[in-house]
Amino acid sequence: MASKQKTKFAVLGLLTWKPMSGYDIKKMVDVGLSHFWNENYGQIYPTLEQLVRDGMATKKEKRITGQRQRFVYAITRKGQRAFSDWLSEPTDAPIVRNELQLKFFLSCKLPADQSVRLINEYRAQQQGMLDEYRQSENVLRQAIRDETYPDDLSRIFEIANSSDKSRAVHCNIFLLTLRHGIHAIEARLAWCDEVLENLSR
């Protein structure tokens, strides 16, 4: 198999922001990238080891007194080059796995109320996600406008960086990618309405 190893570049990319531990990386992905990406420990830790072996990252134990053992990884020049090369390579089209679409598609021979039920559940699920995203959006917009970084965000930025200027940049990129997620959900909701109308005819 040709292998894609996107994880490698995701990790490398995050390390260009600042040195991190495997745990930090996981949290970063879960908090900030979850609507378009995911990684898991089973992938992160071996990748980190591999990066060290390939000379793309260095591993250092950071034991702050009275704190748990931490291994912090930093990107090397070679790693930066590999990351940069990857950015210029052709980008795969988005990959989607939508279980609802599958169920809906496969139910077309069944009574219509079955399909309506599926759509209504999907609608509710997506609306719930939209509410959450909108809340995050408001927090981010306010932070950017006021140049203040409330507790909700401090956690993320503690990891991501320190300086106020970096915070602004980070807030902005979080907001921009979140907007992608919001657009995607709104599209799904619009589709639900369209289908519901089609089914009621």
Place this chain on the structure above:
Amino acid sequence: MASKQKTKFAVLGLLTWKPMSGYDIKKMVDVGLSHFWNENYGQIYPTLEQLVRDGMATKKEKRITGQRQRFVYAITRKGQRAFSDWLSEPTDAPIVRNELQLKFFLSCKLPADQSVRLINEYRAQQQGMLDEYRQSENVLRQAIRDETYPDDLSRIFEIANSSDKSRAVHCNIFLLTLRHGIHAIEARLAWCDEVLENLSR
């Protein structure tokens, strides 16, 4: 591990339409479900065997003279029940892996023209897909309106079913799920414009 085995239900669901071979199933997924699902032979053939072992499908060799060996699988009562049960179970939220979003996110510290280049490429890629989808949409809409099924579609429906009434139902479900894909792409294009505007400020 708890195992998901969605493939099992995807296969079962397609077999509720009509008996098919592994090859048929793969083609069906590639042609009609590709914008929200994918399966591969490495998953389909073992799943088919497993379904037979579990008494959820039957395997029959259909050797039409002068044609290649074919194993056609049909769903059993037990299989139908399993499929029906799955439909009622909670549905996973859509899973997305968007490499462009990842690159864009990770590039926020680099010069803005890098980001602009990424977005422009994404835009072009998505616009290309939209053109294809729109073309399929037109074919499907025309087929439904005129109750005629042109060559483009005959291939799909040869697999999917025979009667004209079933064709209409199939055309409709293909159209409805295709609409989901179109909404999704339009949302991505709208996001591109939004970001481009943000970056130029």
Place this chain on the structure above:
DNA sequence: CCAGTATATATCAAACTGATATATCATGCA
């Protein structure tokens, strides 16, 4: 009659997933 393509089944190493095991430190509260 031959090359290229479509049909069709099958397999496998490599990669990925999600859950779990282990351990340390912080916090509140009874």
Place this chain on the structure above:
DNA sequence: TGCATGATATATCAGTTTGATATATACTGG
């Protein structure tokens, strides 16, 4: 003070999934 709960942190692994490839037959046009 002790003790449950939760956050921090690293690590592993069985079970799943992926994508590529091997094999073979039939069809199609030049």
